[in-house]
Amino acid sequence: MTRILEIADLRVDLSRAERRVSPVGPVDLWLDAGECLGIVGESGSGKSLTLKAILDLLPDGLTRGTGTQKIAQGGRLVPTDPRSLRGAKISMISQEPAAALDPLMRIGDLIGEIVRHHSGCSWAEARLRAVDLLRRVGVPDPETRARFWPHELSGGLKQRVVISMALACQSDMLLCDEPTTALDVTIQAQIVDLLRDLQVNDGLGLIFVTHDLALIRQIADRICIMYAGLIVETGPSSEIFSNPQHPYTRALLAALPDIEQSEGRLVPIEGTPPAPTAFPQGCRFGPRCPRASDVCRQTAPALLATEDAQDVKVACHHTGDVT
Amino acid sequence: MSNWLSVQNLSVDFMVGGGLAPAVLRALRSVSIDIEKGTVFGIVGESGCGKSTLARVLSGLTAPTDGQVLLDGKPLGMDRDKAQRRRIQMVFQDPGSSLNPAMSVCRMLSQLLSFHQIVPRDQIEARCRALMAQVNMPVDALDKKPGSLSGGQRQRIAIARALALEPEILIADEPTAALDVSVQASVLNLLSDLIRDLGMTMIFISHDMAVVRRVCDRMAVMYLGQIVETGPTGAVFEDPRHPYTNALMAAVPRLVPRAAGDYQMLKSEQPSPLARIEGCTFRGRCPKAGPVCATLAPVLDGGAHRVSCHFPRAGTNPVTEGSSHGH
Ligand SMILES: Nc1ncnc2c1ncn2[C@@H]1O[C@H](COP(=O)(O)OP(=O)(O)OP(=O)(O)O)[C@@H](O)[C@H]1O
Ligand SMILES: Nc1ncnc2c1ncn2[C@@H]1O[C@H](COP(=O)(O)OP(=O)(O)OP(=O)(O)O)[C@@H](O)[C@H]1O
Ligand SMILES: [Mg+2]
Numbered sequence: 001m002t003r004i005l006e007i008a009d010l011r012v013d014l015s016r017a018e019r020r021v022s023p024v025g026p027v028d029l030w031l032d033a034g035e036c037l038g039i040v041g042e043s044g045s046g047k048s049l050t051l052k053a054i055l056d057l058l059p060d061g062l063t064r065g066t067g068t069q070k071i072a073q074g075g076r077l078v079p080t081d082p083r084s085l086r087g088a089k090i091s092m093i094s095q096e097p098a099a100a101l102d103p104l105m106r107i108g109d110l111i112g113e114i115v116r117h118h119s120g121c122s123w124a125e126a127r128l129r130a131v132d133l134l135r136r137v138g139v140p141d142p143e144t145r146a147r148f149w150p151h152e153l154s155g156g157l158k159q160r161v162v163i164s165m166a167l168a169c170q171s172d173m174l175l176c177d178e179p180t181t182a183l184d185v186t187i188q189a190q191i192v193d194l195l196r197d198l199q200v201n202d203g204l205g206l207i208f209v210t211h212d213l214a215l216i217r218q219i220a221d222r223i224c225i226m227y228a229g230l231i232v233e234t235g236p237s238s239e240i241f242s243n244p245q246h247p248y249t250r251a252l253l254a255a256l257p258d259i260e261q262s263e264g265r266l267v268p269i270e271g272t273p274p275a276p277t278a279f280p281q282g283c284r285f286g287p288r289c290p291r292a293s294d295v296c297r298q299t300a301p302a303l304l305a306t307e308d309a310q311d312v313k314v315a316c317h318h319t320g321d322v323t
Numbered sequence: 324m325s326n327w328l329s330v331q332n333l334s335v336d337f338m339v340g341g342g343l344a345p346a347v348l349r350a351l352r353s354v355s356i357d358i359e360k361g362t363v364f365g366i367v368g369e370s371g372c373g374k375s376t377l378a379r380v381l382s383g384l385t386a387p388t389d390g391q392v393l394l395d396g397k398p399l400g401m402d403r404d405k406a407q408r409r410r411i412q413m414v415f416q417d418p419g420s421s422l423n424p425a426m427s428v429c430r431m432l433s434q435l436l437s438f439h440q441i442v443p444r445d446q447i448e449a450r451c452r453a454l455m456a457q458v459n460m461p462v463d464a465l466d467k468k469p470g471s472l473s474g475g476q477r478q479r480i481a482i483a484r485a486l487a488l489e490p491e492i493l494i495a496d497e498p499t500a501a502l503d504v505s506v507q508a509s510v511l512n513l514l515s516d517l518i519r520d521l522g523m524t525m526i527f528i529s530h531d532m533a534v535v536r537r538v539c540d541r542m543a544v545m546y547l548g549q550i551v552e553t554g555p556t557g558a559v560f561e562d563p564r565h566p567y568t569n570a571l572m573a574a575v576p577r578l579v580p581r582a583a584g585d586y587q588m589l590k591s592e593q594p595s596p597l598a599r600i601e602g603c604t605f606r607g608r609c610p611k612a613g614p615v616c617a618t619l620a621p622v623l624d625g626g627a628h629r630v631s632c633h634f635p636r637a638g639t640n641p642v643t644e645g646s647s648h649g650h
C-alpha cells in the first residue's frame with residue numbers, strides 16, 4: 001500500500017492562553033491510499049479539531065502547533081503546507097452541513113462552482129456534472145433539486161449536498177466528520193457503498209469520524225480511539241472490536257444500545273470528560289477509570305504496542321493486567 | 324384521555340423552484356397521529372419524508388396547508404401566546420444554526436429563565452448550573468459561545484435550552500445524532516426520568532433504530548409524506564408489516580454482522596416528493612407490488628398496529644385482525 005498522508009505530533013493550541021493549552025495532541029496519524037481510518041471518541045474529545053487541523057481550517061482562537069505533515073507527491077512523501085491541500089489533495093465533509101452551505105446560492109450552482117474550480121470546464125458542463133453528483137448521492141429528481149435553495153432541503157438532503165460538494169473536488173483524500181448522522185439507514189448504506197467504491201476503484205483515502213460504532217466496524221480498516229485530545233488505542237478495526245484493551249474503549253462498547261433489546265437502562269460512563277483547560281495530570285482517563293492506580297495519577301501512559309498484537313497500540317499502564 | 328395530542332389529516336405543501344418553473348412539493352400528505360400524555364411517540368422514516376416538517380407544524384413554526392393539531396381537545400394554531408409556546412418546546416435537528424452565536428450559553432439560558440419566570444431571579448444561576456449537569460456538560464461551558472463548543476456539546480446546549488422551560492411536550496428532532504454512545508445514554512436516561520416523574524410527553528424523531536426501540540412507546544414509520552405503518556414499538560420491531568419497514572430494519576448496521584443474504588437494500592431510487600404518484604407511493608421500489616398497487620392507494624388499516632399496504636407481510640401476532648381489508 002502506498003502511504004499518502006503522514007502526520008507527526010499534530011497539536012491544536014488555544015491562541016490566547018497564558019500557558020499552553022492543547023485541546024488536541026500530540027497525535028500521530030497516517031493514511032494509505034484506498035484505506036479507511038475511523039476515529040471514534042466521546043463528544044468533545046477533539047475529533048473535529050483534528051480533521052480541521054489537517055487542513056488548517058481551525059476557527060478563531062485556535063492555532064495549529066508545530067509538527068510535520070507529509071503528503072505523497074510524485075511517489076514520495078514531502079512536507080506540505082496544509083492550506084495548499086484544501087480541495088486539491090484533501091477535501092472535507094464537515095459535521096454541520098447547514099453551516100457549509102451558502103444560503104444565497106442554489107445548490108446546483110454551489111456544486112457547479114466547485115466542479116468548475118477544479119476542472120476548469122464550462123458552466124453548462126459543470127451544471128450537468130453537479131446534477132450527476134446529486135444523483136450519485138441518492139438525491140431524488142436531481143434536475144429539479146439543483147434549483148432548490150439550501151433552506152428548502154431537509155437535514156439529510158443538506159448532508160448529501162455537502163457530500164457531493166466534497167466529491168466534486170476529486171481529491172485523493174476525504175475527511176468525513178459524521179457524514180451520515182442525518183441520513184436514514186437505507187440511504188446511509190447507499191452512501192457507504194459509494195465511498196467504498198471510490199476507495200477500491202480510485203484509491204480514495206478516507207478518514208471517517210462517527211459515533212456509530214456498528215457503522216465504523218463495517219467500513220474502517222483501522223481505528224483510532226480518542227479521549228481528551230489524545231489517541232488512547234489504535235489498531236485494525238477487527239482487533240479493537242473483538243479484543244478492546246483500553247478501559248475507555250471497553251466502557252464505550254458497553255454503552256452501546258442494542259437493537260435487539262428494548263429493556264433496561266443504558267450504562268453511561270461515569271463522570272464527564274475533562275475540559276481542555278483542566279486535563280488532569282497523569283492519565284487523562286484516570287479520574288473516571290475503574291482500574292486507576294497511583295502510577296496513573298502521576299505519569300501519562302505512552303501509546304505502545306501490546307505484547308500479543310503488534311499492530312495494536314494502547315496508552316494504559318494496566319495493559320495486559322488480568323481482568 | 325387517549326388522544327391528548329392529536330394530529331388530524333395534516334398536509335403541508337411547499338411552493339418550490341420559484342421563477343420560471345414553480346412546483347408544488349407535497350411534504351406531508353394527510354398525516355394523523357394520536358399521542359397519549361406521558362408517553363413517547365417515535366417517528367422514523369427515509370430522509371426527506373417530512374419528519375421535521377411535522378415537528379415544525381407541531382411547534383407552530385410552519386403553517387399546515389390542511390388539517391389541524393389538537394391539544395387536549397382544543398385547536399393549536401400558529402399564533403401562540405407565551406404560555407402556549409412554553410408548553411411545547413423543540414430541539415432542532417441542526418443544533419448549530421438554532422443557537423445564537425453571539426450569546427454565551429449562560430446569557431441565553433438566563434434570559435429564557437427570567438423571561439418565562441421559571442425560577443426567582445436569585446436562583447437563575449443555580450438553575451443554569453443544574454441544567455448543565457443534567458445534560459452532562461461541565462459548568463465552565465456556561466461561559467462559552469456556541470462557536471467554541473464541539474458538535475455534541477452544542478446539541479446538549481440545545482437540549483438544555485428546551486428543558487429549561489420545563490415543557491409539557493418536547494419535540495426532539497434527532498436529539499442525540501451528534502452524541503457518542505455514552506453521553507447519549509445519559510441524555511436518554513434523563514429524558515425517560517422526566518417522562519416518568521413529570522409526565523412529560525415526547526415526540527422523538529430519529530434515524531437510530533436501536534434508540535427508538537429503547538425510548539418509544541409507540542411509533543410511526545413515514546415514507547414520502549405519509550405514515551405507512553404505526554403501532555406499539557415492540558410490535559413494529561418484532562413484526563414489521565410494511566415492506567419499507569422491513570427494508571429499514573434490514574439496513575441497520577450491526578456490531579455482529581448478520582448472515583449473508585439477510586441484507587436487502589432498497590433497489591431503485593427514492594421517488595421525488597414533487598411527482599404525483601398514482602396508487603401506492605412505495606410501489607416503484609417494492610418487491611411485492613402487484614397491479615392493484617398501481618391504481619389504488621392503500622389506506623392505513625388495522626387495529627392497534629396499522630399498516631398501509633395491499634400485501635402486508637403476514638403477521639406472527641394476530642394484532643391487526645378485525646379489519647383485514649379496506650374498501
Ligand atoms: N473555537 C474553539 N475555541 C476553544 N475551544 C474549542 C473550540 N472549538 C472546540 N473547542 C473545544 O475543543 C474540544 C474538542 O472539540 P471538537 O469539536 O474537536 O470535539 P469532537 O470530538 O468533534 O466532539 P463532538 O463529537 O461533540 O463533535 C472541546 O472540548 C471543545 O469545547
Ligand atoms: N421551507 C421549505 N421549502 C420547500 N421545501 C421544503 C421546505 N422544508 C422542507 N422542504 C421539503 O419537504 C420535504 C420534507 O422535508 P423534512 O425536512 O420534513 O424531511 P425529514 O423527514 O425531516 O428529512 P431528514 O431526515 O433528511 O431530516 C423535503 O423534500 C424538503 O426538501
Ligand atoms: Mg465534532
Ligand SMILES: [Mg+2]
Nearest residue numbers: 154155375416
Ligand atoms: Mg429532518
